[in-house]
Amino acid sequence: MTGGKYVVGPYRGLFDGPGVKGFVLAGFIGRMPMSMLGIGIVLLITALTESYAMAGAVAATTNLAFAVAAPLSGRLVDRFGQARVIVPFAVVNALALAGLMLCARLDLPQWTLYAAGLLVGATSLSLGSMVRARWSALHGGSARLHTAFAFESVxxxxxxxxxxxxxxxxxxxxxxxxxxLVALVSMLGGSLALAAQRRTQPPVRADRGGGGGTPILIPGIALLSCVYLALGAVFGSVDLITVAFAEEEGVKGAAGFLLAAFAGGSMVSGLWFGSRRWRISLRGRFVRALGVFAVGLLPIAFIGDARVMAVALFMAGLAISPTLITGFSLTERLVPSSLLTEGMAWISTSIGLGVSIGAWAGGRLTEAFGASNAYGFALAAAAVAVVVGVGGSGLLRIPDAASPGKP
Structure with a gap:
């Protein structure tokens, strides 16, 4: 009981500010499609055409378009404010997704599916980055921000x-x-609800750092983007390979449970991690979390039983949230306030691009060598993340002077 109070205590009062519950709920609903869109496209196109190749290609086109466009839309948000960007993007995104479904229904030429998928990805907004930017505007530089980012990770x-x-x-x-259709309604409703809440919208600030450049040119952000690209490859490959592993073990129906165990470990650690008041620096926490994640993944390549795999994936997932939380916190400290949404979008899009690469590589390797051997790719990607993150950790030192516009 005492332990429960210890974990829950720091979250008390986090949502008490004016408008906080509203933007948290709207952001949650609005970004539900980020986990629904890819698989929804695959299920629709395969049901109508029985072509997994085409379905995967259209889904990949959508993901890649989002990866390229998200930092650009983030820059627009930083320049013009969230509401002025969210509304037109959300409306066009809804129309594009409706168009994709219509193209599939009418059996139009294949290129129309790719064109619609491209537009869907290009107009998808990184609402998670915008919600975190609102938290930063409320609690920037305080311990509350660490707890808020932990909640968002969960x-x-x-x-x-x-x-x-x-x-x-x-x-x-x-x-x-x-x-x-549910993804479309969630995206449009949540996005418009978030745009309507202007009271908690971060103020649009002129870039006082000089130059008005892009956050990706900040060495620390470039490093984090590379690390999260590799981590995204881990997530994408593990998701796909685990489905194949369950099928190989004759328990295909347990694939969802295995993936839930992986994400469940991250949820548990996110709640715990956000409840702590850390004396270790952000950089130190980031490096340690990376190392724990890589070590935690090692057993999955040597397991041949689904029940044991569930435990192993849960344990491996325990380091995911701490790694993500510290990464977004470092971004908040390294990027000028005038470029914050774009900076966080670079992190999100790096993960998304890595997921696409990991899913592609995981699928190829699973077909060629079997699921258990294909897990070696996930281990290699995690090792790359550790080498890059630890080797370049000097770039993540927080400057003594706060970024412009920050405490």
Missing amino acids: ADEVIFVTGPALVTVLATAINPYAGL
Whole structure:
């Protein structure tokens, strides 16, 4: 009981400020599609065309378009404010997704699916970055921000646990369009609700750092982007390979449970990590979390039982949230306030791009060598993340003077 109070205590009062509950809820609903879109597209196109190759290619086109466009839309948000960017992007994104479904329904030429998928990805907003920017505007430079980022990391894990399961049930039990329709409504409703809450919107600040450049040119942000690209490859490959592993073990229906164990470990650690008041520097926490994550992954390549694998994935997942939380916290400290949304979008898009690469590589390696051997790719990607993160950790030292516009 005492332990529960210790964990929950720091979160008390976090949502008491004016408008806080509103933007947290809107942001959560609005970014549900980030875990639903890819699998929803695959389920729809395969149901109509029976072509996994085409379905995967359209989903990859959407993911890559988002990876390229997210930092650009983040820059627009920093320059013009969240509300002025969210509304037109959300409306066009909804129309593009509706167009994709219509193209599939009418059996239009394949290029129309790719074109619609490209537009869907290009107009998808990184709402998680915008919500974190609102937290930064409220609690920048305080211990509260660490707790807020921990909560957002847990929220992301909840989305990644529930989203794929929800869209799969809707697409298979109701009709192939149902999952994407729910994703469309969630995105549009949550995005417009977030845009309407201007009271908590971060103020638009002129760049007083001189030059008005892009955050990716900041050495520490470039380093973090490389690390999270590798970590995204871990996430993408583990998700795909684990489904194949469950099928190889004759328990395909347990694949969702295994993936939930991976995300569940991250949720548990996120709540605990956010409840702590740390004496170790952000850089120190980041390096340690990376190392623990890589070591925690090692057993999965040597397990041949689904029940043991569930435990191993849960343990490996324990280091995910601490790594993400410290990465976003470092970004908040390294990037000028005038470029904060774009800076966080670079981190999110690096993860997303890594997930696409990991899923592609994991699929190829699984077909060629089997699921257990394919896990070696995830281990190699984690090792790359550790080498890059630890080797370049000097770039993550927080300057004595706060970034412009920050405490």
